[in-house]
Amino acid sequence: MSEMRRAFIVSDRTGISADAMCNALLEQFKDIPIRQYSRPFIDTPTKAQDLIMEIQSFAEKDGVHPIVFASISNQEISQIVKTAPALHLSFFDAFLTPLEQELGATAQRIIQSRVHNVQKYDARMEAVNFALNHDDGSSDADMQQADVILMGVSRSGKTPTCLYLALQYGIRAANYPLTPDDLGNPDLPRMVKPYKNKLFGLTIEPERLHNIREERRANSTYSHINTCKQEVADAQTMFRRYGIPFANTTHKSVEELAVYIMQSCKLKKKF
Amino acid sequence: MSEMRRAFIVSDRTGISADAMCNALLEQFKDIPIRQYSRPFIDTPTKAQDLIMEIQSFAEKDGVHPIVFASISNQEISQIVKTAPALHLSFFDAFLTPLEQELGATAQRIIQSRVHNVQKYDARMEAVNFALNHDDGSSDADMQQADVILMGVSRSGKTPTCLYLALQYGIRAANYPLTPDDLGNPDLPRMVKPYKNKLFGLTIEPERLHNIREERRANSTYSHINTCKQEVADAQTMFRRYGIPFANTTHKSVEELAVYIMQSCKLKKKF
Numbered sequence: 182m183s184e185m186r187r188a189f190i191v192s193d194r195t196g197i198s199a200d201a202m203c204n205a206l207l208e209q210f211k212d213i214p215i216r217q218y219s220r221p222f223i224d225t226p227t228k229a230q231d232l233i234m235e236i237q238s239f240a241e242k243d244g245v246h247p248i249v250f251a252s253i254s255n256q257e258i259s260q261i262v263k264t265a266p267a268l269h270l271s272f273f274d275a276f277l278t279p280l281e282q283e284l285g286a287t288a289q290r291i292i293q294s295r296v297h298n299v300q301k302y303d304a305r306m307e308a309v310n311f312a313l314n315h316d317d318g319s320s321d322a323d324m325q326q327a328d329v330i331l332m333g334v335s336r337s338g339k340t341p342t343c344l345y346l347a348l349q350y351g352i353r354a355a356n357y358p359l360t361p362d363d364l365g366n367p368d369l370p371r372m373v374k375p376y377k378n379k380l381f382g383l384t385i386e387p388e389r390l391h392n393i394r395e396e397r398r399a400n401s402t403y404s405h406i407n408t409c410k411q412e413v414a415d416a417q418t419m420f421r422r423y424g425i426p427f428a429n430t431t432h433k434s435v436e437e438l439a440v441y442i443m444q445s446c447k448l449k450k451k452f
Numbered sequence: 453m454s455e456m457r458r459a460f461i462v463s464d465r466t467g468i469s470a471d472a473m474c475n476a477l478l479e480q481f482k483d484i485p486i487r488q489y490s491r492p493f494i495d496t497p498t499k500a501q502d503l504i505m506e507i508q509s510f511a512e513k514d515g516v517h518p519i520v521f522a523s524i525s526n527q528e529i530s531q532i533v534k535t536a537p538a539l540h541l542s543f544f545d546a547f548l549t550p551l552e553q554e555l556g557a558t559a560q561r562i563i564q565s566r567v568h569n570v571q572k573y574d575a576r577m578e579a580v581n582f583a584l585n586h587d588d589g590s591s592d593a594d595m596q597q598a599d600v601i602l603m604g605v606s607r608s609g610k611t612p613t614c615l616y617l618a619l620q621y622g623i624r625a626a627n628y629p630l631t632p633d634d635l636g637n638p639d640l641p642r643m644v645k646p647y648k649n650k651l652f653g654l655t656i657e658p659e660r661l662h663n664i665r666e667e668r669r670a671n672s673t674y675s676h677i678n679t680c681k682q683e684v685a686d687a688q689t690m691f692r693r694y695g696i697p698f699a700n701t702t703h704k705s706v707e708e709l710a711v712y713i714m715q716s717c718k719l720k721k722k723f
Contacts, residue, residue, distance in 0.1 A: 202470065
């Protein structure tokens with residue numbers, strides 16, 4: 182008998198969102214050790230049968246039921262997975278029935294069309310290229326095509342946020358690093374001045390910035406806590422002076438920042 | 453009376469995964485027009501009350517119940533949201549009760565700790581920097597630190613996949629573009645040869661590659677369909693000769709590719 186539980190996140194697609202949602206569920210039971218196994222692309226009866234054998238062998242070994250969190254639109258596969266000896270939490274089954282009743286229609290139980298992927302791919306590709314070409318103020322060509330321009334001191338988290346906005350939403354996000362020169366100037370930097378309404382500022386706690394910069398260039402003026410304090414204070418002054426919306430990146434994940442920027446700048450997903 | 457339905461995806465966090473999961477649900481009712489509204493960061497009673505007013509006004513205007521898909525771990529907020537006139541699909545409520553019974557424990561209904569975000573941020577930052585420094589075969593410094601090296605002809609989808617692997621999993625992914633010179637050579641390219649066991653190939657349908665390259669450089673030898681056919685064929689020959697696992701990117705989303713690569717190369721998320 183083992184006290185450790187196993188949870189299988191089973192999907193007929195990538196299972197990326199199912200993983201995240203299941204993780205949020207299992208986090209509610211912090212005192213119980215639960216080991217998670219992702220089982221994506223379970224899209225044929227054979228793969229489903231193999232998975233059942235795997236779950237069965239774990240159930241016998243552990244002496245307790247594994248947990249199966251299933252996100253499977255295909256009904257045949259879903260039925261097979263349900264024969265495994267486990268606690269079944271089935272996303273589609275739980276919500277499709279009330280939806281069918283409310284909408285007065287039968288769920289089609291289809292998998293997302295592949296055509297969509299090509300359009301999505303193109304929008305993302307374009308946005309990723311835009312972000313790479315406009316990383317760190319590297320070019321002001323086509324800057325008017327930016328959906329948003331992130332502005333902040335060096336190492337405040339601009340690049341990952343721009344790339345996430347591009348990949349997740351197809352948003353063309355440029356970024357501009359506020360240099361000590363920019364920060365000593367009462368005016369907005371020349372490169373971004375024409376696009377004031379597209380600007381979004383990133384700020385960060387000086388101590389955290391100091392730690393990040395130390396990793397990069399230890400014991401330098403650049404990473405000194407006083408430099409960090411001064412730059413952050415100057416950047417925030419600039420944001421306030423020009424009414425630029427901004428967010429503190431210190432305790433935010435890239436996802437949180439991205440969603441916050443989408444909301445704040447009223448941006449829409451491109452696909 | 454309107455036939456259009458509205459669906460509100462309500463979360464006390466970013467709601468990114470809830471959006472995706474809800475989208476997969478609503479796609480099962482293709483014949484019914486359903487307009488989706490993301491309502492992230494509903495994490496105070498006041499925000500929940502404001503949301504109820506919004507839902508209520510839509511319900512009155514439309515003459516039908518909106519759908520509320522809620523992913524809210526906080527019980528107080530969750531209870532408030534439930535008072536809105538709507539069909540409620542509540543992720544935590546649906547699955548926490550059976551989990552509590554199976555695990556013999558009470559769900560703590562907490563929000564993910566913020567400490568985790570800093571570690572996650574560092575792992576991602578490092579991986580994103582690695583991907584940017586090793587994009588398009590730009591440098592072989594520290595190549596031994598790569599978790600995986602994507603290889604493929606120009607425009608086969610290497611860069612977005614590397615960036616997604618970095619952001620989603622903290623994986624250090626380099627990429628190497630197979631040039632016509634490389635493809636004419638029976639040996640593996642010099643830069644990647646020492647890391648044969650880290651290689652993963654990307655291939656693509658020649659017609660799709662032709663279309664992508666035409667966008668970039670129209671009517672060129674580079675984009676000509678015969679060039680595309682030859683390069684793709686040569687790349688696949690190389691992958692097969694050296695036993696390099698590979699995937700066709702044509703009909704796959706960046707997410708699908710990333711999950712496939714994680715599985716195929718037995719890579720683990722870094723945070």
